[in-house]
Amino acid sequence: EGKSPKEPFTPETENCDLAWGCIIARYFDADYTLIAHSGQGIVRNWGIREERSEITMRERVARTFDMEETPLWDFAQYRPDIVVIKLGTNDFSTGMPSREQFDASFGEMYALLRRRYGDVPILYVVPQNCDAYYDYLRATIRTLGDPNLHAVPHLAPINDQTDDLGAGYHPNLRGQCKMAAAVIPYIATLAGWPMPQDRPIR
Template sequence: MKKLALATLLFAALGLEHGYGYAAAQSDKEVVKADSKAIRYVGRIKRLPDGAVSFDWSGIYLQTLFTGNSIAMNASDTKYNEFNVFIDGKLVRKVDVKGAATTITLADSLGFGQHKLLLQKRTEGMEGRTTIYSFVLDKSAQLFECYDAPKRHIEFVGNSITCGYGTESNDVNLPYNPRVENSYKAFGPILARYFDADYTLISHSGQGAAKNWDDKKPVSDYTMRERFLQLFDEDKEPYKFDQYHPDLVMIGLGTNDYSRDPKPSKEQFLDSYKKIVKSIREKYGNVPVICVAPLGGDAVKEYLKDMVDKAGDSNLHFVALDNSYIDQGQDLGASYHPNYNGHRKMAMSLIPYISKVMKWTMPLRVVE
C-alpha cells in the first residue's frame, strides 16, 4: 500500500510539472489541450508536440466558445505576465501567469449555456514567455470554434508606445513598472477594434529602427530590424511568416532613435528603417505600409516623409502624429508615455488616414 501511495504521488507531481495536474486531481472536469482547433490564436505562437502553445509577444490573444458554468487554464511562465479576460464581450478580470504550471480560474459562476472567451496578453515579451497547456471546463462541457472572426488584420511594428506601456497610469514620474502596461488600451488594438480587424503587435519597449534607447552608439546591433523576423520577441528563432497575413502594416518607430545622444544620422536611420520595410515586403508582399512619425519626432517626421516621397512605392504611406493634440496633464502616464486617454487621441487622429489608404468606411462607433 505504501508503494502504491508513493507511485500515485509521483504521478501527480509529474502531471503538475507538465501542466496536467488539474486533470489528474479532478476527474469531474473536462480538459482540452491548448492546441485544440476550437481555439483561435492571433499572433505568433509555437505549437508544441505535447499539445501546449507558447508565445511572448505583446497583445497576443485567443478566442473560443465554451459551454458550462466556468473555465480555467493550466499555464506557466518563464517570468510574470498579465492577461485580460473577457467573457461574452465584457472584461471580467485580470489574471497573472508566473512560474511553474498552475491552474488559473478565468471565469466562474457564469450560468450554464454558451459563452465566448477572449484572453489577451497585456504585457510584453521581455516580461517572459507564457505556455498554455490546457483549458479546464465543467464536466461534459465543450469548446467550439468562434464563427465571427474578423476579415481584416492590422500589424503594428513599434516600441513601448505600441506595447501600451503606461496606459494604466496617470503619473508621469512613475519609473518603469510592467504592471501599468496594458496592450489592450494601446492605439493599435483601439484602431483594430474600430475597423473590425484582428491585430498583432510586433513591439518591444526601448527599441528603435536604427538605435535603441539605452545604446551608447548611434546604430545598435540588434533593433526591430532583427526582432521583426523572430517567432518570439525574446528568442532569435526565425519566424516562418505562415500563421497570418495582415492587410495593413503600420510602423511606429523613431522615438527611441532620437531620445538620447549619440543619435543616428538621417542616412543611418533611414537605412535601418528601409530594411524593416524590405522585410515586410519580402514576407507579406505588396501590402500597404503606413510609416507613422511619432509624437514630438520632428526629425523623424522630416526623414520619413522624404523617404516615402522618393520611394516610388504606391503602397508606402506617411502620416505624422500631432503633438498639439496631447495634453501634458491628462494624456500622459508612466515615464511620460501616453496613457489610455492619450492613446485614444492617437487612434482617433489616425482613423481618417487609414480609411483613406485602405478604402475602409468609418463606422459610427465609440473609439475605445
C-alpha cells in the first residue's frame, strides 16, 4: 500500500490481501490458503551469502505458524484444486543459486506437496528477473516426468518502474493486478475452472 518506490519497505504498507495470489482467488471466487513470509526464498533468504539458508519457505510450508516448528500443518484438513508457488526473488539477492542447490531445495518442497496432496496440479510462477529458475524448472520437470508439474515466468516487463511500484520497489496494487492477470489463464486451464469474462481483476 506504499505510494512511492522511494518509501522504505515496512510491515505497515504490506497487505497480502492486495497481492496477486489473493487477487486471483477473488477472480475465481475460490477459497485459498496463503503461505507468505517477507524475505524468504526457496534456496536462501534475502541478503544471505551462504549457498543455502537453514530455514526457508521449503520448511515453513509445513508449519501452522511459520515462525514456530510446531504444530505442523494438518494437510489432511484441506486438499486444494491447485498449488501455486512463487519463490526466487529473495534467492537472487546475493547472486544466482546453483542448479544443484535449486534442485535439492525445490525437490524437498515438491516431495512434501506430492506426499500430502497427491497428484494435484502444481504451478511454479518464476518471478521477474529470475529467468534462470525457469530453465532450471523446465529441466527438472523433464527429469521428474510429472505431467502435473508446470512452470510459467513472470517476465520483467510486466511491471513498469513508476506507477506499478510501491514501497521499496515492490509492486503496488496496480502492479499486483498485472501479475495476477498474467497467471489467471494458466490456473483456469490447470484447475479446469471457467474464466469469467465480466469479473474485474482487483
